Amino acid sequence: MYELRLTWRTLSKSYATLLGIIIIVAMFCVAVFASQLAPYEYDEMTIKDKLIGPTGNHILGTDQFGRDILARTIYGAQVSLLVGLGGTAMAMVAGILLGATAGYWGGWWDEVLMRVLDIWMAFPYIVLAIVLAWIIGPGLRNLILVIGIIRAPQFARIIRGSVLTIKEVEFIEAARSVGQRSLLILWRHILPNCISPIIVYASLCVATAINAEAALSFLGLGIQPPTPSWGMMLAEGRRYMFDAPWIPTFPGIAVSLTILGYNLLGDGLRDALDPRMRRQLR
Amino acid sequence: MSKYILRRLLMLIPVLLGISIVVFAFIHLIPGDPVVTILGSEYTEETAEQLRHVLGLDRPLYIQYLNWLGRALRGSLGRSIFPFGMITQAGGGDPVLELILARLPTTIVLTVGAMVISVIIALPLGVITAARRDSLLDNFTRAISVTGVSMPIFWLGLLLILVFSLKLRWLPPGGSIGDAGLKVMILPWFALGVAEAALVTRMTRSTLLEILGEDYIRTARAKGLRESIVYYRHALRNALIPVVTVVGLQFGRLLGGAVLTETIFNLPGLGRLLIDSVHSRDYPVIQGCVLFIAFFFVFANLAVDILYAFLDPRVSLK
Numbered sequence: 001m002y003e004l005r006l007t008w009r010t011l012s013k014s015y016a017t018l019l020g021i022i023i024i025v026a027m028f029c030v031a032v033f034a035s036q037l038a039p040y041e042y043d044e045m046t047i048k049d050k051l052i053g054p055t056g057n058h059i060l061g062t063d064q065f066g067r068d069i070l071a072r073t074i075y076g077a078q079v080s081l082l083v084g085l086g087g088t089a090m091a092m093v094a095g096i097l098l099g100a101t102a103g104y105w106g107g108w109w110d111e112v113l114m115r116v117l118d119i120w121m122a123f124p125y126i127v128l129a130i131v132l133a134w135i136i137g138p139g140l141r142n143l144i145l146v147i148g149i150i151r152a153p154q155f156a157r158i159i160r161g162s163v164l165t166i167k168e169v170e171f172i173e174a175a176r177s178v179g180q181r182s183l184l185i186l187w188r189h190i191l192p193n194c195i196s197p198i199i200v201y202a203s204l205c206v207a208t209a210i211n212a213e214a215a216l217s218f219l220g221l222g223i224q225p226p227t228p229s230w231g232m233m234l235a236e237g238r239r240y241m242f243d244a245p246w247i248p249t250f251p252g253i254a255v256s257l258t259i260l261g262y263n264l265l266g267d268g269l270r271d272a273l274d275p276r277m278r279r280q281l282r
Numbered sequence: 283m284s285k286y287i288l289r290r291l292l293m294l295i296p297v298l299l300g301i302s303i304v305v306f307a308f309i310h311l312i313p314g315d316p317v318v319t320i321l322g323s324e325y326t327e328e329t330a331e332q333l334r335h336v337l338g339l340d341r342p343l344y345i346q347y348l349n350w351l352g353r354a355l356r357g358s359l360g361r362s363i364f365p366f367g368m369i370t371q372a373g374g375g376d377p378v379l380e381l382i383l384a385r386l387p388t389t390i391v392l393t394v395g396a397m398v399i400s401v402i403i404a405l406p407l408g409v410i411t412a413a414r415r416d417s418l419l420d421n422f423t424r425a426i427s428v429t430g431v432s433m434p435i436f437w438l439g440l441l442l443i444l445v446f447s448l449k450l451r452w453l454p455p456g457g458s459i460g461d462a463g464l465k466v467m468i469l470p471w472f473a474l475g476v477a478e479a480a481l482v483t484r485m486t487r488s489t490l491l492e493i494l495g496e497d498y499i500r501t502a503r504a505k506g507l508r509e510s511i512v513y514y515r516h517a518l519r520n521a522l523i524p525v526v527t528v529v530g531l532q533f534g535r536l537l538g539g540a541v542l543t544e545t546i547f548n549l550p551g552l553g554r555l556l557i558d559s560v561h562s563r564d565y566p567v568i569q570g571c572v573l574f575i576a577f578f579f580v581f582a583n584l585a586v587d588i589l590y591a592f593l594d595p596r597v598s599l600k
Contacts, residue, residue: 115296115300116300118297119301120304122297122300122579123301123304123575123576124534124535124537124575124579126539126541126542127537127538127576131308135308135311214434214437215434215435215436218436218545219542219545219557231434234436234440241444241448242448248437248440248444252434252437255434255437256429256433256437257432259432260428263428264428267428
């Protein structure tokens with residue numbers, strides 16, 4: 001509890017981090033209350049209103065089918081949030097399972113896992129994302145799966161490193177000497193002490209997951225029409241960029257702003273959870 | 283040093299073999315029969331059998347892998363399945379390696395140019411912001427760099443096209459170097475380089491700040507050395523070691539980013555080839571591109587490690 005209060009005190013002293021938190025909370029609310037906030041349905045087409053610029057009826061204008069850009073941008077937040085948080089959660093759970101067991105038990109399992117991760121990380125992540133999205137197929141659930149698979153190795157490495165350090169500490173030896181079972185030691189004593197680097201990485205991972213979702217949807221391998229995704233809206237708006245620059249502009253701002261929010265929070269968390277930085281900031 | 287390089291090269295062999303297995307496995311991971319996927323809905327059983335035989339899919343899996351690996355080692359990555367129909371008669375369309383090599387120069391010019399731009403922007407900014415920590419300039423640069431990191435490449439690329447090509451008409455929105463010269467690369471270089479510049483600026487700043495707190499910097503100052511000498515001769519030279527690593531490791535991200543950049547700016551590079559073949563389900567080309575990009579990435583990382591060992595002799599002694 002004391003640790004949590006100290007972290008919050010350090011976090012709240014940085015304006016940049018606070019800005020990040022505000023952006024994240026705002027985007028979260030937009031995604032959750034999308035149906036209340038959006039002035040139209042995301043797939044409501046009014047052909048006679050197509051490609052009109054920002055006006056009273058359509059604050060952010062309309063696209064080539066006469067769909068409201070504001071409504072589509074608001075609903076786009078749902079996809080972004082689901083893929084960002086879902087993909088990261090999946091990567092985190094898989095990474096913790098793999099990394100913690102490899103770091104704690106070591107031996108052949110650790111050796112094999114590390115070599116497999118070496119191979120996996122030899123592919124640039126967006127290339128891997130493209131190929132996996134192609135193999136697994138498009139759609140929301142598959143996108144979450146793709147992000148989870150791509151990001152799990154990094155989590156596994158971070159956890160493994162932390163577990164390796166912590167398992168040598170005296171209180172773990174004490175737990176072992178009183179006969180506690182390995183799984184219990186790992187779950188109750190080791191993992192809670194690895195939480196700081198996981199939180200920091202998770203926050204930055206949400207940012208890259210949102211970016212990856214937008215990139216895949218932009219390339220036509222992610223979310224499929226008519227579900228609005230910021231990346232797909234950018235790809236569609238690209239064709240009308242000269243006559244209707246508002247189509248790609250607003251989803252572009254939304255995706256950049258959301259990624260910025262998670263990056264700012266990640267940076268802030270890194271500083272707040274690092275005891276050296278905490279002393280400087282206090 | 284040569285022992286170190288040899289050891290690193292030997293360590294690469296299992297990674298390269300692993301990569302080849304993963305890339306080979308791609309075609310077998312796709313749900314359904316790849317032959318049916320290639321042929322679409324209208325085909326005769328005879329054509330399917332013929333194609334299966336040409337692709338070697340009627341043999342045991344390990345034989346298929348060994349054949350494929352053997353051919354790849356001899357420099358043959360198979361043939362494109364397009365133009366469609368040729369594969370069942372003459373053994374396929376264009377050789378994949380030729381397609382890749384034709385696209386490679388564009389990707390190299392793009393990534394190297396973006397890397398140069400990122401370093402040109404980032405190094406001076408990193409040094410200045412570290413020297414004037416917490417000043418207005420420092421805060422402004424940090425704000426800009428975190429914004430730069432957060433902007434997706436495809437969004438920045440579209441903005442650049444909108445402003446510099448469509449509105450101001452200063453630069454072309456894309457094309458090939460052969461037709462329009464290096465002018466077509468200026469916007470892509472910036473689109474790809476800006477996010478990297480932001481990362482390198484942050485890295486240079488934080489490393490330099492850490493080094494400026496070291497005892498030997500205090501000693502240098504205590505000796506009465508001029509501040510510029512303390513910075514450039516003592517601090518920056520040591521700060522450059524991790525920065526070189528980051529710049530080197532950029533290569534992988536740049537190769538990934540190149541896929542998006544080439545798509546936005548219609549550049550005929552390796553990334554575009556990958557995306558086009560993914561959309562047309564051209565399996566051999568997809569396999570070839572991914573294999574090539576992964577090998578490229580691994581060797582770029584090896585080069586960085588060796589460079590690192592040259593810069594910091596402690597590394598090779600470990």
